[in-house]
Amino acid sequence: MSQAAMAIHKENPNVLVLISGLNFDTELQFLKRKPLNINIGNKLVYETHLYSWTGIGTLKLKDIWIKQPLNRICALSIRGLDSSAGFLTMGENAAPLIFTEFGFDQTGVSIQDNRFLTCLQTYLAGRDMDWGLWAFQGGYYVRGGDVHVDETFGVLNSDWNHLRYPNFTDKFQLLQMKIQDPTSKAGNANIMYYPLSGQCTKVNQKNELELGTCEKNHHNR
Structure with a gap:
């Protein structure tokens, strides 16, 4: 990983070098034991992914978002998130961390996803982190052999002419600002x-x- 980062930086010192985690880019805690220890100036950036079902830290069950009080689960989740990735933004060798992929069921019917999103919003706003949302498209022409498949995580509806989640603009307004x-x-x-x-x-x-x-x-x- 260190060699790859240095090779990219040597080829073009002007680009950012993104370092991904393990287990579908949800775990970066291995860097506590073996940090990269490379010097490429301010071009080093870490990235992570997160969904309600991937879990945060030791919390791996999606249903935990409805089986226990939200404040308790959110506090434990944020603690686990700092342990798995957020720690990279702290200390002497702090570096930027981007949530390059997260998503939720934008039909609004998933209580688990709704609660997960509220908790994650708190984290992203509090740390003023950059992020990328899965997904924009309202569906697929062909997916898995099926035609005209709906994408319930899509920002657009299945007709691609309206927002799928009615409160989307308000919900993400602060997260799009530099705080x-x-x-x-x-x-x-x-x-x-x-x-x-x-x-x-x-x-x-x-x-x-x-x-x-x-x-x-x-x-x-």
């Missing part, structure tokens, strides 16, 4: 984020708290 900017000279600010809806709290003209767009709540911190 933390290390080059900013602005003062710190806190954001009260409600991941279930994707909205942020704000004070209205009556000096009351209410949920709304995160745009005006967007501050560097």
Whole structure:
């Protein structure tokens, strides 16, 4: 892995070098025992994948999201996620980590996926991480020998003309913003984020708290 990273960097020192994990790119904890120890400047980036059924840390069952209290499972999941991948963003040799693939059933019928997504949103927003969502397409012309197969994880519906998940725009609004900017000279600010809806709290003209767009709540911190 180290040799491959160095070979890519030598060929083109301007590109980012992404390091993937094991077990469908869900486990990077082996790097605790044997770190890469390579010097390619700020071009080293790690990536990981995550779904409700892949588990986080020692939590491997999808049904655990409905069998135990969400706050408890989310806290344990975040702890496991830091153990398997998030640790790479901490310490003296911290490096960027991108969630290059995660997804959920965008029909909204999976309680497990809905709860998993809410927990993951909290993690991504809190760390201001970049991410990639599976998938955009509403379906497939041919898949597995079948014709016109629906993709329930797709952003678009099966006709490719509307969002499959009605709350998609609000749900992901804060995750598409730059929340933390290390080059900013602005003062710190806190954001009260409600991941279930994707909205942020704000004070209205009556000096009351209410949920709304995160745009005006967007501050560097």
